[in-house]
Amino acid sequence: MASLRVAATILAFVIGSASAQYDSLGKFRILVVHDNTTDSLTNQYIRHMNISLMYINSQYKDVKLDQDLTIDTVLITDESGASQETLCDALDMSGTSVSFIISIARATPVRRLVKTIAENGRIPTVQVLYTQWSLNMNDTNQTLSLPTIVDANATLPNYTNYLTFVPPTTVLLNVMYDVINSVNMSKEITVIYDDLYDPKETTWKTMLNRLPQKLSFLQMKTNDTEAKAQILQLRNQYPPIETLLIVAKTANVEMFTLQASTEIEEKVWKWFILTKDVTAFKCDDCQSVEAFWIRAMPDTSFTEIRKFNDYLVKQEIGIELEYKITGDNEMDVGFYMGLVRLAVDHYLAVNKSQYIMPTYGCFNQTWSDDNRTIALSELMTGRNASEYGEFIRDESKRGWYFQNVRSRIYKIDRVYAEPDAKYNKLVGNWTIIDKLVPLYGDLMVDVRMLNHYQVAILIQPPFIERFIDPIKGPSYRGYCIDLIDMIKEEVKFTYTLYEVPDGMAGTMNERGEWNGLIGELVDGTADIALAPLSVMAERENDVDFTVPYYDLVGTTILMKKPDMEYSLFKFMKVLEWPVWLCIVGAYFFTSFLLWIFDKFSPYSYSNNKDKYKDDPEKREFNLKECLWFCMTSLTPQGGGEAPKNISGRLVAATWWLFGFIIIASYTANLAAFLTVSRLEQPISSLDDLAKQYKIEYAPVKGSASETYFRRMAEIEEQFYNIWKQMSLNESMSAKERAKLAVWDYPVSDKFTNMWRYMEESKLPENSAEAIKRVLDSQDGFAYIGDATEIKYAALTDCNLQQVGTEFSRKPYAIAVQTGHALKDQISSAILKLLNQRKLESLKEKWWHKNPNKKECPDPEDESDGISIQNIGGVFIVILAGIVLSIITLTFEYFYYRNKPQKSEKTDQNGGVHHSGTVHRKSLRNGKLDNNHRQTELKERNHVSNGTAVNNYVTPQTEYNTAHNYAGGEYNSAFEF
Known part of the structure; x- marks a missing residue:
């Protein structure tokens, strides 16, 4: 050990001269350092980081990270000489030096080596802590003292580029200390565990052993028969077991609970279940359950892991690499993906700040001030939270960070005698900062006696909207709020409203997990889901719906109204300004020619007055008369007497022809110009949208409409595959195959093409974004969503309109947890309100008398006449002419009188x-x-x-x- 520390002391990294030691700014290598203590876990963590980097690369379209950023690994053993040489070679592999280190080493000597090298060389480094940890805990195994530096005159700086991260699974284990202290726990606890934690991972056992009770550990049998035998053995054990603490995956917990139904019904043991598996407890076959379910709760307002999983499915990377995100490894995936993202953020920050990415070499020198980059601690300041809590610095230790993991404590209560009264009640929240917060005063509360419920809501006016109450402050109102108040008076309960964090109604991912309102019910966080929630078959598999409280509501289209451009001088816009200027120029030029020709032609009236003295029309074409002639020639009145000379008449005839063409073109275009804006909207149905590609269209991501189109496309694909297999079946006779060859493609591909175009158009994240795209899009965007949502948008914005008829109609209902007694009670109350027509009154209040309703002008119909807004300019022209004539008359009168x-x-x-x-x-x-x-x-x-x-x-x-x-x-x- 001493030799290792001395060797680490003399091994330091510095940047060489500016001319020799700088690599390309774009090259960035992440080096993952590990030891040989836990091979299986190490391989898992490295796979998490490598595949996470692929996902992160895909998010940067403008930056080709996959060409500049790579992850390499190096195994460091406890042998001092080999460790130094191996690490030195890894830091300068193929002439490209490392710029970021992630250490997942567990052995203390290796960790010390990495820390010394990182701090002496100022390499940005992250060390993952795999020992027991508690907030403000002083443990000798957690602290790594630095070895003495050879140069006695050199002092180690206050280094901010070496950070230690505590995994969220380690933070989660601290919840048991607070839970045990709040309940009446026996002196002995039997811990039953499966492979939730790797067999070589012993941190969780070490931390649980710090509990004041005596613990005994027993490996869970995951086979039904073996599990039943194990339960009988536990029941017959002497002295009898009072408390079971199960640390296992959700699926194994459900299996073990089902096998122990008799023991649970007889209350043989107190059950506590602790798991890092984020899959909710369902077990529909479990008729008897009484247990505390303690689990981590991701913040659903962050969807990074869900997007990561969608990326794996879409790119089929999970299948190719045999990699899958599951409920029991989701916390680990999120943590290691966060480490890789920190490295990428550091890489981008260095590029943005114009720092030159440093490279490192092995020299017998101490650290240098020239070898510096952006401090990692700066990137941690104000860093966005992840699904499992924001990163917080441990003030008791320099450079230590942990996630403030949220944990929920549920009381699961099911009795065999009451199969329709299943309770999965949230009774407490926990974070390592706020500690345990019971919601009802005590975790041991009898949930069957509680009549206060958590109601999850989704903002969607006019059903639910925010407003500022003068007395209560921020509050909610709307159709559903009035409805729940009426139901409350009938059923006699109280409630607390809270908004679903992700703002979604609820969709199921590939793992069968729900988000949104449905996810809150399945998890047990909410007792009631209150929103304009469509009743769907897949939702009914995991939650219960009451009788509908609203009519059948379908899906329809929201589009921007065509721009009805009203202009009093719209008749002037028929021709472009260059054309008007050319017409005016031609007018003055022709008038000038007429005057010149009349003045100099020997056959004009001006030069032959005696010849034409007997003519009834004696018109002398001076300049004023020429201007008047050309002006009146463009009107139905005509220009009057034409010039006497041939040259003048040729000019006049040319002007007449020109005027005829201009007037005819102007008249035709004016009629079209005034009516084209009143033509019917080109998109009038879903089929019209499907047949064109100019206007983009899409539903909101995660909505019922998105599910509809995605499922319809999947069904078309399935039918096509069936037809393809049948038609390509070689065992079929020629006659049978001919029957299938009637159509080249017997199944419609309408929804397949629509879904593909929707994905290309990018689905909006929420309805507000969708409506904004409808209003702001230059080429047009059609939002496909629930008819009520679209109707309200058109009701409150005169620039929007509902297009087409409704399709895929479904009723709205209130959702509750599966088997909850509230279902029948709320259904009875809704039926009573329907009979009393109170729901009709609510509809009148929140639709027809809505305070946000806008009085929009009636749209112009094609059969209507031309409006004054478009033709009123001609009256302004008349008025202007009259005013000008009055001014002229006044001027003439006073001018003549005084002249x-x-x-x-x-x-x-x-x-x-x-x-x-x-x-x-x-x-x-x-x-x-x-x-x-x-x-x-x-x-x-x-x-x-x-x-x-x-x-x-x-x-x-x-x-x-x-x-x-x-x-x-x-x-x-x-x-x-």
Whole structure:
């Protein structure tokens, strides 16, 4: 031993120079160190870690962990020289050094060697503790002191990269200390055990031996005949046995209990059952049971192990590698998978932090500050909990972590005389932090006398929903809450509500284990499951349902309503803006051409007024008139008189043709544009969904709808295999085979294809996620689920709608434990409420008068006319035109009134004379004032020799030629 410690002291690991000792950042090797003390257990643990790594690799699609991260193993013996050399070679195998160590060694010398190497070399290391352990326990076997470092000047840092983990199975054994202290236990206990723990695993015996009672251990006989003989032997033993503690798998416990029915009925022994097997106790044939069932309880809000098991089944890895997750090894699988995930998280954290992954070599040097990575203790801070409790640091020991395993204590009580009154009652909870917490004051309570029940609920409005009560605080309300209150008054009991942790109704995995509400009943955690729970044949195998309290409810489809885009100016959206701009450009360009052609063409009216003086239509195409012509040509009114010149007419004809095509296209597209949004929804049934691949669809994972489609696909597959075997049977005659060849595929593959597409679409985890996908999906998503859930979603959100008719209809009922006396009592109460029509009142209250109900506008029907929301823009155009004309009129009026005007006339010689400037403001009651008269006289003085100068009139024209007075009134010669 001394030589081993000295050798370990001088064996240290450092990172070499930056130019020589760094490997690729992506390479990461996990080294599993073990000794030769327990070969069978070691092989199991290594298999757990290797297959867990495959599963973890599959979860990272963007990171190819399988190419960068590997697990190697090394066997270390107690021989010092061989151990050093073997470990050194393993740390630098094939030129790729180890970056993480998981030690499952049990021998103290090997553990010390690994710890010394890890701390001196600063290699991230996890050591699994396989000795007895209790919180704040001081045990010399648990503490590993470090050997002295050769360099006396060197000091070991406060190292955070060497962590010790206590397995959850070891933590679970501590429950017995608290249970024994709370019950009246005899001084002697007979422990009957099977192969739940490996024969080489003795930790559990060591920990049980710390109980104050005297223990004797007896191997359980697992054969029915041998078990019966063993029970008779125990009964006849002297001195008589008072207490049995059974440590075994659930299946063996059920077998042993069945064989001991007579002894249990006669109360020969007190029974305590302790198991790490998470399979619930059922034993339908066991008519007499009276025992305390103590077992670990996984947190069902975490589904890592369930996903791992689904991965094994889907990829058929379990079959290929002969690997299976069972109820008795589930805790071990979860623990070792957690160790591998810690190593992977460390790998990803190092990559993310831009640290270069260190490599290690064997040198006779002490540790160096250059050899450092991210501390494992940092990854443990705030680390998410696993199924069997969150990781907690043992404050009494540096770098020690344990899982706060939850344990449940059930009282199982069955009497042969009352086969319909089976009790599997939860009477206490335990964790190593909170210790034992009895639910009814004492574990020895008579469960048959209790009338307080645990009610597991599932949130699904309007049946059950959360709300904040002003007095009670957070509470629940809904159809089912009112129903259970009514039942409570009839049956006379009290209850406590709690939400099922995983939020599921209940589905069964490949191992026959339930989750959700059904799982809570099967485990015995809940007495009543209250929710819109569908009655299904497979559920009825493990729980009992009362008479239905709600009508038949089927499965239907939830989709987003088609976007009804309302726009007052929807007529403007018929053409895209580039088209409108081109039309406007063509309009101005054509108007400009008409004006140019009319101005310069010798055949235009402007240049041939004498020629066309007798024509009734005299239209001079100035620029303003050209603009008006092109504008009116696009209307049914027409453009009016066309240009006289041929070139102008060609331009006008071209514009007319252009306008005809544009107006015709616009009219046709406007009609389609205003009606296409009101067409019928393309998806109207499940068959429509099955025939298309653009819109994704799926039920919620673990729901009754998912079970329906998965089972239908399995049934189609089974029928196809039967047909295939029959048609390929060589013993059949040609005539018999011909009868089977009528169809290439006689069994429909509708549900097979639908289920495959659902899996590709990825099933939502819950209904909230499903509804969110329906609302947010760009290409469309259809949620297939219970009709009541979909109806309520459409009731409270005007953007959603129910599509299609219901199928696979089932009633809703309340579920209780199998054989529980509550079944008949609750059924009677429901029938009474039905006869009193109180359930109809509940339906009216929570559906038609629901406070969350939204008043949604009626959807447009295809036969309805065009709504004002889409056509109202034309009225705005009219209004805008009227307002613009009023503004124009006002401007014209004031502009003309304030503008100075001149009257011009042509004399006989062609000269122009001006009658003078008249300001309208100078008119007073139709006469000129004196100031104006004087101005006219002054203007006359500027005229000489009969020629108009500076726009003044000649003397040949008298002043009254322009302004005549008749009867004192002013007659204007100006043109307005």
